[in-house]
Amino acid sequence: MARQLTPLGRFLLVLAGLSLLGYGLYRYGVLARIAGILAPEKRAEGTVSRDDFGASPAAGTESAAPAGAATAGAPLGGGTRLNRPIKVAIVLWGGYAGGIMANGGLAPNKDSVFAKDFGVQVELLQIDDFTKSRDAFRAGGDRGGVDIMWSTVDAYALEYGGLARLSPKAIMQYDWSRGGDAIAVDASIKSVRDLKGKRLACAEATPSHYFALYVLTQGGLTNRDVDWKFTDSAVDAANVFKAGQVDAAVSWSPDVYVAARERTGGHILASTKEATNLIADIFVARGDFLERHPEDVRRFVGGWLRGVDMVHKNPERAAVLLQKSLSGVNTLDDAKGMLEDVKLPDYAENRAFFNPQGSLVNYQSIYQTAQNIWRKIGKISQVYPGYQTVDTRFLEGASEYFPQAGAVKPEFEFTAPPRAQAQPILTKTVSIYFPTGSSTLDENAKAVLDTQVVDLAATFGGAYLRVAGNTDNVGNRESNQRLSRARADAVARYLVSKGFDRNKFEVVGHGPDKPVASNDTDDGRAKNRRTDFEVIPR
Amino acid sequence: MEVREPVPQKKARGLALAGLLAFLGVWSVLSYADIVPTVILPSPTEVLRAFPVLHFEEALVRSAGWSLYRVGMGFVLSALVAIPLGLLMGTFPPVKHFLSPLVDPLRFLPISALVPLFLVWFGIEETMKIMLLFVGTFVYLLPLVVEAVENVDDVYLQTATTLGASRWQLVRHVLVPGSLPSIGEALRVMNGIGWTYVILAEIVNARLGLGHIITVAGKRSHVDQIFAGVLVILFIGVVTDWMIRVANKQLFAWKS
Numbered sequence: 001m002a003r004q005l006t007p008l009g010r011f012l013l014v015l016a017g018l019s020l021l022g023y024g025l026y027r028y029g030v031l032a033r034i035a036g037i038l039a040p041e042k043r044a045e046g047t048v049s050r051d052d053f054g055a056s057p058a059a060g061t062e063s064a065a066p067a068g069a070a071t072a073g074a075p076l077g078g079g080t081r082l083n084r085p086i087k088v089a090i091v092l093w094g095g096y097a098g099g100i101m102a103n104g105g106l107a108p109n110k111d112s113v114f115a116k117d118f119g120v121q122v123e124l125l126q127i128d129d130f131t132k133s134r135d136a137f138r139a140g141g142d143r144g145g146v147d148i149m150w151s152t153v154d155a156y157a158l159e160y161g162g163l164a165r166l167s168p169k170a171i172m173q174y175d176w177s178r179g180g181d182a183i184a185v186d187a188s189i190k191s192v193r194d195l196k197g198k199r200l201a202c203a204e205a206t207p208s209h210y211f212a213l214y215v216l217t218q219g220g221l222t223n224r225d226v227d228w229k230f231t232d233s234a235v236d237a238a239n240v241f242k243a244g245q246v247d248a249a250v251s252w253s254p255d256v257y258v259a260a261r262e263r264t265g266g267h268i269l270a271s272t273k274e275a276t277n278l279i280a281d282i283f284v285a286r287g288d289f290l291e292r293h294p295e296d297v298r299r300f301v302g303g304w305l306r307g308v309d310m311v312h313k314n315p316e317r318a319a320v321l322l323q324k325s326l327s328g329v330n331t332l333d334d335a336k337g338m339l340e341d342v343k344l345p346d347y348a349e350n351r352a353f354f355n356p357q358g359s360l361v362n363y364q365s366i367y368q369t370a371q372n373i374w375r376k377i378g379k380i381s382q383v384y385p386g387y388q389t390v391d392t393r394f395l396e397g398a399s400e401y402f403p404q405a406g407a408v409k410p411e412f413e414f415t416a417p418p419r420a421q422a423q424p425i426l427t428k429t430v431s432i433y434f435p436t437g438s439s440t441l442d443e444n445a446k447a448v449l450d451t452q453v454v455d456l457a458a459t460f461g462g463a464y465l466r467v468a469g470n471t472d473n474v475g476n477r478e479s480n481q482r483l484s485r486a487r488a489d490a491v492a493r494y495l496v497s498k499g500f501d502r503n504k505f506e507v508v509g510h511g512p513d514k515p516v517a518s519n520d521t522d523d524g525r526a527k528n529r530r531t532d533f534e535v536i537p538r
Numbered sequence: 539m540e541v542r543e544p545v546p547q548k549k550a551r552g553l554a555l556a557g558l559l560a561f562l563g564v565w566s567v568l569s570y571a572d573i574v575p576t577v578i579l580p581s582p583t584e585v586l587r588a589f590p591v592l593h594f595e596e597a598l599v600r601s602a603g604w605s606l607y608r609v610g611m612g613f614v615l616s617a618l619v620a621i622p623l624g625l626l627m628g629t630f631p632p633v634k635h636f637l638s639p640l641v642d643p644l645r646f647l648p649i650s651a652l653v654p655l656f657l658v659w660f661g662i663e664e665t666m667k668i669m670l671l672f673v674g675t676f677v678y679l680l681p682l683v684v685e686a687v688e689n690v691d692d693v694y695l696q697t698a699t700t701l702g703a704s705r706w707q708l709v710r711h712v713l714v715p716g717s718l719p720s721i722g723e724a725l726r727v728m729n730g731i732g733w734t735y736v737i738l739a740e741i742v743n744a745r746l747g748l749g750h751i752i753t754v755a756g757k758r759s760h761v762d763q764i765f766a767g768v769l770v771i772l773f774i775g776v777v778t779d780w781m782i783r784v785a786n787k788q789l790f791a792w793k794s
Contacts, residue, residue, distance in 0.1 A: 043594075
């Protein structure tokens with residue numbers, strides 16, 4: 001008895017069949033696979049932990065000055081002299097004081113140090129919009145853009161791929177951020193560990209982001225431990241923090257300090273005032289420009305660093321000029337504040353920075369670390385070797401202008417000991433193996449310190465480091481305490497041998513008094529045998 | 539060429555194709571001959587090569603889905619608010635005059651300047667993005683709806699009144715059907731505006747989205763990816779526009 005199906009019946013039957021098929025495909029993962037082909041997920045985001053920073057052992061000591069290279073002091077041959085001003089993209093930031101001083105302002109002028117002593121005309125262009133500054137760099141100075149742009153080493157490692165076709169090169173460092181970047185947090189957050197699970201705003205893939213990753217990982221967290229809220233700019237990050245939309249924000253001065261002040265209970269958790277050697281501002285020049293006008297670039301570098309010396313001799317005048325030249329500086333006090341947020345490295349410091357065996361934290365070490373981290377969190381897929389991104393000929397060639405430049409002097413003065421009540425910003429816990437009853441560092445232990453602690457100590461150049469030895473509860477408490485102190489002391493002495501000030505370190509032996517795990521298990525006891533490195537602001 | 543000379547469909551298609559080819563030709567010459575450096579204007583092949591990268595690494599399809607969702611939500615919301623309000627204002631001039639000091643200047647609202655405010659008011663999640671798209675399209679849609687209602691010929695109203703229609707019946711059977719075709723056209727324009735604002739809406743805390751892809755590509759100097767992202771937006775814009783046009787034709791057949 002064949003009955004004709006109504007159109008509705010046929011439709012329902014087909015629908016039922018399709019749903020069954022769909023469920024089957026879903027159940028056996030076929031659907032997910034099809035979705036993976038038609039609409040793949042974003043590039044996977046890996047985990048960044050503390051081992052990603054400072055993993056490449058840096059040799060040499062903080063005060064080592066590099067030997068002069070073959071090009072030292074000589075004018076650079078090849079190419080022609082430029083018949084227009086060198087165009088440089090800058091932003092509202094105190095780090096440009098050196099160049100502004102040497103140029104007597106932003107506009108090219110014949111009475112400037114650049115023109116009179118170095119024979120080059122320089123035009124500084126304030127382009128505060130990041131993307132526009134990059135557009136200008138891509139256009140180039142001959143086509144209404146710029147020849148040289150600002151960047152930070154960490155961000156440069158990220159954006160190099162997009163610019164690779166211009167074969168850009170880093171030519172000099174003009175500042176270290178010293179308080180210019182900071183993390184503002186709400187009242188509930190007292191140390192880095194409290195950031196776990198919190199909403200953290202910052203502009204993605206910027207120095208703010210890099211700074212946050214550094215502080216998080218050194219404090220024992222990973223990039224996956226916080227709920228990132230990425231904003232378009234650092235100013236936006238500060239604003240959403242001020243409005244209470246997030247628990248913490250990384251931004252720059254002065255916005256981040258204003259936000260921390262204006263939000264009830266808000267305060268600054270960490271800044272580049274402590275992490276002094278992390279965010280390095282550098283100038284990057286177009287490859288074609290360097291090839292055509294190398295001598296102009298050498299003179300530019302020399303003139304700028306002469307300007308840095310002038311700022312150091314007369315900061316008052318630099319502040320006046322900064323206020324007059326940059327748009328957005330309202331008062332002289334603002335200008336002075338901007339100068340306090342940066343450290344302008346001089347010629348010798350520049351040489352040490354670009355020497356892989358020079359400073360403990362140098363261009364190559366930051367570049368490699370940053371590139372590795374951006375790759376890990378899926379921001380870049382292609383990597384470029386550090387040496388390809390830099391050209392030190394101009395810096396070396398400028399040595400004739402700085403005959404007095406010698407070794408780099410230690411920058412920070414430490415008076416022992418740190419204030420007792422000072423709260424550590426973060427505590428990095430490291431397991432260092434000592435033979436039973438001994439406080440001698442073997443080669444293994446030294447290697448651990450080289451990779452885990454030397455970079456930390458150098459990056460937090462402006463902070464004390466409390467070295468706290470801890471033991472498990474096996475054995476006599478008194479002798480454990482004595483031993484833990486002796487071991488911490490051995491660690492500190494080793495670090496001093498790397499070129500740090502002895503007063504930077506405070507040595508403490510807690511013995512078994514501060515366990516972090518139960519002493520009833522082997523595993524717990526192993527965790528308790530540890531050295532804590534507490535970063536304490538000066 | 540005569541003024542307003544009608545063109546047969548076949549010829550029209552041919553002309554469109556020729557225009558497209560001419561554009562591609564100019565682009566190819568400028569980029570392949572390196573008249574404009576490729577870091578400023580990428581070549582067609584580079585843009586094509588950006589698609590697999592965006593597809594496999596930046597979740598292009600998912601991003602398109604999210605942008606569609608955001609633009610769609612903003613679109614629906616602004617239609618839901620602007621059409622009834624516009625009908626009310628177009629039907630009862632006192633309401634219009636009461637609201638005009640608010641509504642008229644809104645057309646000049648600089649949406650881009652509102653982003654920081656919207657962040658503070660609506661947070662950094664989806665609400666903020668959809669509200670931005672809603673406000674961005676609403677301020678344009680409302681005056682168009684009012685105008686559509688006002689443009690319904692008085693003849694129809696008078697005829698209906700003579701036939702004894704009540705106030706409600708005038709609205710229901712004369713003004714609404716009379717203005718809907720123009721409102722449908724206005725919605726097409728809103729779709730276009732929505733897709734231009736999506737870049738702005740996705741500037742903050744958007745893990746996926748075409749606007750996000752374009753912004754990031756801009757920051758990293760990947761000009762080829764910017765072009766590819768823009769092409770996808772253009773494609774979706776044209777397709778959705780066509781869909782609205784077909785829907786208008788089907789729904790408001792009485793217009794012609």
